[in-house]
Amino acid sequence: MLIKIADLIYKKITLEGKIKLNSEIMNTILNDTEIIASIEKMGIDTEESKENIKAALNKATKELCSLVSKAPAIEVDDINLSVNLDNQKYLEFSNKLLDTKTEDKK
Amino acid sequence: MLKINVLKYYKELEESIYRLLELINTIECYSPYDQTKDILKQILKSETKVTSTSHIYEVKNKKTNIKEAYLKAYKDFKKNFKFMEFHKEIIKENEYIKQIFKEYNQESLLITRLLESFFYVIEEYEELIQSDEDTDTMIRFFSSVENCIDKTYNTSSAIHSFLKTLEDEESNQLLETEEKIELKLLNVEYNLAEFSEILTSINNAYSSISILYKDVTINNLKIVSLESGSLHSILIGDKSLIDLLKKC
Numbered sequence: 267m268l269i270k271i272a273d274l275i276y277k278k279i280t281l282e283g284k285i286k287l288n289s290e291i292m293n294t295i296l297n298d299t300e301i302i303a304s305i306e307k308m309g310i311d312t313e314e315s316k317e318n319i320k321a322a323l324n325k326a327t328k329e330l331c332s333l334v335s336k337a338p339a340i341e342v343d344d345i346n347l348s349v350n351l352d353n354q355k356y357l358e359f360s361n362k363l364l365d366t367k368t369e370d371k372k
Numbered sequence: 373m374l375k376i377n378v379l380k381y382y383k384e385l386e387e388s389i390y391r392l393l394e395l396i397n398t399i400e401c402y403s404p405y406d407q408t409k410d411i412l413k414q415i416l417k418s419e420t421k422v423t424s425t426s427h428i429y430e431v432k433n434k435k436t437n438i439k440e441a442y443l444k445a446y447k448d449f450k451k452n453f454k455f456m457e458f459h460k461e462i463i464k465e466n467e468y469i470k471q472i473f474k475e476y477n478q479e480s481l482l483i484t485r486l487l488e489s490f491f492y493v494i495e496e497y498e499e500l501i502q503s504d505e506d507t508d509t510m511i512r513f514f515s516s517v518e519n520c521i522d523k524t525y526n527t528s529s530a531i532h533s534f535l536k537t538l539e540d541e542e543s544n545q546l547l548e549t550e551e552k553i554e555l556k557l558l559n560v561e562y563n564l565a566e567f568s569e570i571l572t573s574i575n576n577a578y579s580s581i582s583i584l585y586k587d588v589t590i591n592n593l594k595i596v597s598l599e600s601g602s603l604h605s606i607l608i609g610d611k612s613l614i615d616l617l618k619k620c
Binding site: 267268269301304305307308310315318319322323325326329330332333336337338339340341342343348 | 553554555556557558559560562566569570573574576577578580581583584585602603612613615616617618
């Protein structure tokens with residue numbers, strides 16, 4: 267989950283200059299087949315405990331989103347994920363998607 | 373040797389080296405070394421004549437009597453330094469270390485060399501007390517003390533870091549049902565409150581998915597290593613939960 271969430275958050279910053287809404291990330295995590303398969307591997311009936319799984323994953327996703335959002339880069343074991351530095355200029359303009367060339371012309 | 377014995381062996385050696393360090397530091401307390409350095413500075417500032425066979429130092433300031441200064445420092449030191457006690461303790465530690473070597477059927481060249489430097493200090497002192505006014509012997513003695521202190525510090529830190537590595541490996545041993553996650557948050561500096569918030573987030577995420585195991589007791593998330601600055605942590609928890617937390 268952590269790697270997926272970090273990937274979603276950092277990629278979204280890179281492409282659109284703002285952090286993806288938690289609810290969008292939660293939906294992505296809930297519908298992720300790899301995560302569901304992992305839960306089934308734990309011996310949990312995913313059909314029977316649908317609501318419990320949803321609640322647990324939502325809570326965990328929220329916590330992990332909060333954790334990932336606190337740093338521009340994380341490393342989980344040896345996997346390194348970070349905001350793409352080439353596009354980090356977007357962050358400086360809040361949610362406005364300006365690039366530095368446009369600023370120069372002004 | 374079994375790992376647990378390796379740990380015991382080095383811990384016993386470490387304790388002995390600490391005692392040796394305390395002993396040699398007693399000399400440093402009374403050592404006229406600082407004064408010696410001052411005297412050497414005065415020599416260096418003075419004129420130096422070089423002959424074909426040796427350097428001759430000529431101190432310009434006639435008021436400075438180097439020999440007298442040395443002798444005074446040495447007398448002060450001799451008054452305070454309890455050589456017989458020092459000697460007795462070194463013999464005792466030497467015997468103790470030999471006993472450790474024998475008990476664990478091991479030997480450490482590093483520590484043998486360290487003990488040799490202590491005995492060298494003793495030899496130099498024995499020579500020194502026979503010639504109270506020989507400044508060369510005095511300089512040699514305090515150099516041997518300095519050398520011994522350096523060796524003791526180096527040996528002590530080498531043993532300490534080796535022990536720390538062994539203990540870290542020990543604490544990272546996993547049970548069959550456990551898995552480890554190494555997490556680093558990079559390029560940031562956290563204060564104590566933020567640092568604690570992050571740890572709480574990890575723990576909350578772990579706890580919330582552990583609820584899925586309705587009837588099984590799951591071990592709490594354990595922190596086995598933690599470094600501040602940004603954040604570098606190694607955590608151990610239930611294998612399936614950690615897999616789900618990180619890999620997917």
